[in-house]
Amino acid sequence: MPWIPKAYKLLTIDGINLKMIPLDPNNNSYSQITSSSPPCHTTCPNGYSRTMVVKCCYSCTECQANTFAHDSTCKPCGNGTWSSAGSTECKNKTSNYLAYSNAYGITFLTISIIGLILTILVIAVYIKHANTPIVKASGGFIFVCNMVGHICCFFSVLGFLGEPTGWRCLARETVFGISFAICLSSILARSFRILSAFFISTERPSPFQKHFSLCIILIGTLIQVTICVIWVTVDPPKIRRIDTQDTHDQTDIICRSNSPYWLIGVIGYLVLLALISCLCAVKSRSLPSNFNDASEIAFSMLAFLAVWMCTIHILATEKYSLTQTVSIVIAILVSSFSCLGFLFFYKCYIMVFKPEKNTSEWIKKSVFEYCQKISGIKNMSSVTDTSESPDNSSNIKNGIRQDKSIETSNSFIEQS
Known part of the structure; x- marks a missing residue:
């Protein structure tokens, strides 16, 4: 029996010592145990x-x-x-990421494969009609760079699928940034090539004009490469586990840097390229339709700007979560399809189903109509053969301008 102070009594129930209870000094009985004890x-x-x-x-x-x-x-x-x-x-905890087997992964993978197949079909159509004016006017090396950029864009989606790893985190967001830089730089080079052919000179393109469009692609891509190299050197993306707010038994596995502004900077540069391309397209909107991709470039760039501006807003306001990764993949697919569809699907339709519009005669007719429009001649058949007419010198000048514009169109096709 342990020693018990005199003022306490050991309370025992069923042979188990439970607690020492203080005794009431007046009647030597147990003190009352309150419910709060x-x-x-x-x-x-x-x-x-x-x-x-x-x-x-x-x-x-x-x-x-x-x-x-x-x-x-x-x-x-x-x-x-x-x-x-x-x-x-x-x-x-259950790990959440864009797995190949879940609904999001299957959907994104399927759409990406469809995009790759359509890109290959576009390349096949252009190769089959390689000697036609539309293909020659596409720019040769510029077209190749555009297709390479589209293929890399669709392939970059695969980097966002599957469980994140160290090398995947480093590669996936930089790859899609460089891929879109190639694609948008080639679109910008294409716009400059058209403008230089019709506005800078009516003669055959100079060596500067021939090589400057290639310099645009090279410089535009190298700037993005430099941004990505600095990013992965200073603040490389790493694997992060983010607990979900709704449930405690799940965690999102994502790749993120300490600062979200690196990714925003990569996307912001792409937005700048798209904006410049859109402005060039507006500048060339009055050119002949056979050479003018103004409407196609404008629509594709507007779609690109709308998608990526929304994505930048999500990246800047939302906390790190799987939602950001999903939004980036959606933006990649939507912008890739918009560029591919607006820029090449209609031309493929002309080459396959309307071959009569893909001839040199049709090109010359289109340029001739364009020259009529800019020279103010509404109906060439109504022009009389009066050498004494005061407007005869003006008509002669217009005819010379038309001949020079037609020569420009022919040299524009041949420079590819």
Whole structure:
């Protein structure tokens, strides 16, 4: 029997010493135990921590969520694990990412494959009609760069699918940025090539005009490469596990840098290229339709700007989550299809189903009508053969301008 102070009495029930109860000094009876007195336990059930009140008497407290009971104490769960209240062990959290097998992954993979197939079909049509004016006017190397950029854009989607790894985090967002830089730089080079042919000179293109469009592609791509190299050197994207707000048993696995502004800078540069291309398209909107891609470029660039401006807003305002990754993949697919569709689908339709519009005679007719429009001649058949007419010199000048414009169109096709 342990020693008990004189003022206390050991309360024993069923042979178990529960608690030392103070005695009332007046009548030597037990003091009244109020309802606020902590319960007295010798052992605690699983999932509870045990705190000693007095010797041989303990208070039991249930372990909170994300903790577990071990050696009568509550300990926190480690990274990537969770537990409910009153648990004795932690469970692994369910990892969320764009897996190939889930609905998002299957959808994105299917759309990306469709985009690759359509790009290959466009290349096949252009190769089959390689000697036609539309293909020659496409710019040769400019067209090749555009197609390479589209293929890389669709392939870059695969980097966002599957569980993130170290090399995947470094590659996936830089690859799509460089791919779009190639694509948009080639579109900008195409716009400049058209403008230089019809506005800078009516003679055959100079060596500067021939090579400047290639310099646009090279410089435009190298600037993006430089931005990406600085990004992965200073603040490389790393694997991050973000607990979901709705449930405690799941975690999002994403790739992010410490600052979101690196990715915003990469996208912002692409937006700048798209904006300049759109302005060039507006400048060339009055040129002959056979050479003028103004409407196609304008629509594709407007779609590109709308999609990526929304994506920038999501990246700047949303916290790190899987939603940002999904929005980037959607933006890649939508902008890639818009550029491919607006720029090449109609031309492929002309080459396959309207071959009569893909001839030199049709090109010359189109340029002739364009020259009539800009010279103010509404009806060439109504022009009389009067050498004494005061307007005869003006008509002669218009005819010379038409001949020079036709010569420009022919040299524009041949420079490819």
